[in-house]
Amino acid sequence: MTDNPKGWKPGARRKAKIDALAQAAGQVQDAGTVADTPGVSLIASAWRRLRRDRVFLIGLTITVLFLLVALFAPLLAPHDPTARLLLDKVRPQSNPIPGPEPGFPLGADNVGRDLLSRLIVGSRQTLLVCVFATLFSLIGGLILGTLAGAFGGWIDSVVMRFVDIMLSIPSLLLAFSVAAMAARPSQWTVILAISIAYLPIFARLLRGSMLAQRHSDHVLAARALGVKQAPIIFRHMLPNSLGPVIVQATLVLATAVIDAAALSFLGLGNPDDRQPEWGQMLGAAQKYIYDYPHLAFYPAACIILVAFGFTLMGESLREALDPKSRR
Template structure:
């Protein structure tokens, strides 16, 4: 029989039982991979990510799909999808992709390639928003929570002002100004306005940890504030930061979708999943596949990232843990 503990040394025998010591990192990884929802989300997100970036390629790297997302063609069968997943013994035509598995748009563009390009841009924008907002929120929350006083008052009043303005309204203004400059600049600007929730969470953690004995001991021996923040407090806040980052990514793709649908996000000639939905919403009745394919990918990405975040939360916080060590 094996016990999981961090207090005992590896190999210690206790009443006939061998104790296997695990580090905190090992315990977190173990809990995460025992979370079924998190594993499902990780598999789905990895599948969508690999499919999007390997199919049509990215930048100078070519893909395995032979039709470009910018090319036009001749409509065949009103642009209906050629994808078939029903085997012949069940009355289908067999499992095959065909020439245009997701169909064609009004100009004859291959909709699979177009959807993959939209997925690429949406994922890049969402990841950039999550990364930038997490960095900005962590810095502001750490400074406000550790230094207190005037620093905290100024930073938190600024945060309160940002919170009172709806994100969609700020995003629409920023998107209108930055959308024509490309999706990467748009992601940068959106990341700079969506950090407030991360900042408040990190500030709360720092307010709690700065009063702990190990921090007081570090101050007593003259340890610089920067070293205390990054060496002693930040590692103990890492779980909250990582979970907040995954939630920011999920919110980022939904924000980008909403802005692009309203015309304030990614602009042509590039595309995104939200822009595809906005462009072909009028075809929802006559050719619904033009509307549903990007919608399905948005839902899959958002849900998979949320499942990953749920698993990370349970892995870092044993009090909410639903899986056994």
Template sequence: MGLISTNTSKIDRLAELTAATEHSTGASLWREALRRLRASKMAVIGAVIIGLFVIVAIIGPWVAPYGPIEQTWRGEVFPNQGKFVGARAENWFGLDQLGRDLFSRFLVGARQTLLVGVVSMLIGLVVGAVIGAVSGAAATLGGRSGQRVDSFVMRVTDIMLALPSLLLAVSIAAVMGQSLTTVMIAVGVVQVPIFARLLRGSMLAQGRSDYVLAARSLGIRKRRIVLTQIMPNSLSPVIVQATLSLATAIIEAAALSYLGLGNPDPAVPEWGVMLSSAQRFFDNAPMMSVYPAVGIIITALGFTLLGEAMREALDPKLRG
């Protein structure tokens, strides 16, 4: 009886040492990744762009010189005659077809654009991570039933991946109806299979690691290994993909708004809605389209640069 107790205490102690070693190693890897990010010009540029975008989104409604829905200068604009007011001292970006200040609408619209992008990404991340974790855990734990669960889940995600992302988003938005919430859900659903496949593949790769073999040799239960070891060490590529998906979500949300599937109230400023409204007047007032388009492009570029820099910083093959 005493021998069994001694062996059990040794196994527990070895498991604690293994977990502590993995924790310290993971921490050092994250510190090294942070150091590489600081030294990367691409990461710095991306972070600066994202920082400016977030600041504008937060303070935009308070620093906007005019109300975004106020038609103060409507008498100066004649869309039917092709007469628009361009940039001037009191209206830095000019006026839209209803006499509203474009600069104010641009500032306020940044918040809606950020909200749509972040919420869409979070929907895809949370749902996809749950699906990927279930599939990865089922495949890692083994057993015939686990393999069947993994196979079924992956076939469903393959079907979703086989459909063009924008077509799938448009189909979901068309079924659910025109609203900002619909855009968030539609774009988020498109992101789900990407996160699910990525986390599942990362968990399978971690499942063949030496520390997992060592943990199994100590007699630690597979479920505990999956939850405390494999899962935490599989999240790095998912975090990187979340950054990249933010750029994709912003572009796809703008595309849905451009197609008329976004917010049904065009008075509410959002860069995609602004771009959609301006397309009719592109010949006479092209800058109405240029401002929101440039905002979307630069913001997506910032998230893409930071995401690529994070991918390189966390890639073990690229560490010197």
């Protein structure tokens, strides 16, 4: 027969034993509280990791230096990049390329123009090409990706088949084909060609992100509450799908620098050498590559270094913003 005082319920008896044990221990006074700290956004959380990431900091340093040189190129260039200051020292037979001397640390080109000044001013042209090409391809990709991912159905099928056709052609070959159709090669033909070549990458990436958002809880809740289609797309689906697209834009900046230099090297860029550009300088140096390789080395090194900086930034951003690969 169990010991059960009159009128006690089994639950009350167990509670009394637990209270007695806690009182006897004399140690359980406060179970503790959870600190009331504000939540951290995805961007703030990513920045906390990025500022401790050496790879990102190296890429950021290279990119910032490139941007500063491009923005202040006219002030940083020691000489006018179009002035033939060393023309009197050019000897076509014996000395076609003047070497370094005081005031001209890298020497001059085949018509006596300061090589260092042309490299510095050429950074501005390279920056304009890669930034505008990435911006135009991003805008076009946002339009196509939003149409395909938000509406689906036949719109998705038509847009994606068009994107698949473009993706079936290598990006540099597609850019070369578009630039070759221009009646007059110019800097803007290079920008247009590169933006068309990279547009389908942004479109497919955004479309995949928006398809994942279509069936998320907050979108389903908004539809259940009777929110119209346009606010759901532009207030809920699109903002939450832009993370991978922004990361891809930093990676496209790196490849745009290389592709712009390639098109200019092939003669499809701005033919006016009074506006120096690294790819154009690289193409002009091929006549003297064996005897004066430094003419090709300096612009090639600038192209590689800038593309390397953008790549480091893009890879670090991808790892910081992707929950599956956070370190």
